[in-house]
Amino acid sequence: MRILVIGASGTIGSEIVKTFGPDHEIIQAGRNGKDVQVDISSVESIKNMYDQVGKVDAVVNAAGGAKFAKLTELTPEINEVGIQSKQKGQVNLVLLGMDYVNDNGSFTLTTGIMMDDPIKEGAGIAMANGAVKYFVKAAAIEMPRGIRINSVSPTIMKESWEALGSYFQGFDPAPASKAALLYKKSVLGALTGKNLEMY
Known part of the structure; x- marks a missing residue:
């Protein structure tokens, strides 16, 4: 299977690449992508x-930026970061990528725990995550040629705990390798329109 992994050098993305292993052809994309560069x-x-990559069997996205900010300090400009990257960027990967995904292929996007288990300073990120989740749910009923679409919703990663743990008081961090298994399930399984949660 030919799989395009976007955000392949990130915490979760690198584990996704490892999880698929040598049984598949993995194309690694990102801002500093090993195979192709992209800013979503x-x-x-x-x-x-x-255009550079051509036809693939699956598109997996583990990229997308958004900023933490107190609600009283969440300006439209700060919020726009998550809208342009985490939200619209992922939607555009699907809208612009459908013709590049083979029949019965798949898209897997990324949401996150904050939309279901809110934290302080996370309203803007939760908004972007929720938009992606419900785009996936609605898009699934109209995807052409048997193409499936899902999202994965990770919790806080152990690898990110030192930098971000203060935002996630009382949360149980999980290894990125565990999150990667849900992306594998999405690509190699039969589900569509689902948000695969690891919490």
């Missing part, structure tokens, strides 16, 4: 990536 907040960058 840019429509032109996404188009260029697909």
Whole structure:
């Protein structure tokens, strides 16, 4: 299977690459992608990536930025980061990528625990996550040629705990390798329209 992994050098993305292993052809993309560079907040960058990569059996996205901010300090400009990257960037990966995914292929996007288990300073991120979750649910009934679409919703990662743990008081961090298994389930399984939660 030919699988495009976006955000492949990140905490979760690198584990996704390992999880699929040598049985599949993995194309690693990202801002500093091993095989192809892409900025998912840019429509032109996404188009260029697909043109370079060509046909694939699956697109897996583990990229997307958003900023923590107190609600009283959450300006439209700060919020726009998550909208352009985490929200619109992921939606655009699907809209611009459908013609590049083979029949009966799949898209797997990324949401996150904050939309279901809110934390302080996470309203903007929760909004972007929720938008992606419900895009996936609605898009699944219209995907052409048997293409499936799901999202994965990780909790806070052990590898990110030192940097971000103060935001997630009382949460139980999990290893990125565990999150990667849900992406594998999405790609190699039969589910569609689902948000696969690891909490």
